[in-house]
Amino acid sequence: MSGKTKKYLLLALVVAIWGVIGYRFLSLTESDEERIAPIRIQPIGLEQSEQSSYQFQLNYTDPFLKTVPVEEVPVQTSVQPEPVRTSFERIPEIRLKGIVSSRQNKAALVQINGHSNHMVTKGQEFEGFRMLGFGENQISILHLSSDSTMTLQVSRQ
Numbered sequence: 001m002s003g004k005t006k007k008y009l010l011l012a013l014v015v016a017i018w019g020v021i022g023y024r025f026l027s028l029t030e031s032d033e034e035r036i037a038p039i040r041i042q043p044i045g046l047e048q049s050e051q052s053s054y055q056f057q058l059n060y061t062d063p064f065l066k067t068v069p070v071e072e073v074p075v076q077t078s079v080q081p082e083p084v085r086t087s088f089e090r091i092p093e094i095r096l097k098g099i100v101s102s103r104q105n106k107a108a109l110v111q112i113n114g115h116s117n118h119m120v121t122k123g124q125e126f127e128g129f130r131m132l133g134f135g136e137n138q139i140s141i142l143h144l145s146s147d148s149t150m151t152l153q154v155s156r157q
Contacts, residue, residue, distance in 0.1 A: 116152070
């Protein structure tokens with residue numbers, strides 16, 4: 001057999017094999033079930049509306065019918081606004097001087113207004129502050145009278 005003959009025989013064989021594969025795939029997707037006709041719903045005894053046009057109750061002027069006045073609907077609110085705090089308390093100057101840690105406990109050395117030093121642990125209250133927690137080189141504290149949370153870094157001074 002020559003090279004051309006082999007080429008055409010192999011081409012015919014490949015086409016036949018792919019044809020069989022395609023036929024089997026298509027035969028799997030077809031269902032032998034009986035097709036069900038869609039259900040048709042017909043209205044029975046529906047009443048026709050006597051009103052052929054609708055009127056919208058808008059709280060703004062219709063852009064197409066600008067001459068038609070619109071009644072304003074009063075808006076009722078039942079939510080009372082929170083009173084605004086007008087007095088501000090000055091938060092004292094506070095510095096984190098260092099953090100001391102052992103295997104079980106951590107404590108921070110905190111200085112308030114440059115003269116009052118405190119050694120505090122988590123949850124402890126001191127001079128209107130509460131110690132919330134420790135970070136790597138920082139602490140979080142809560143100023144009790146203003147509900148302000150602050151994060152302090154270790155100061156180098």
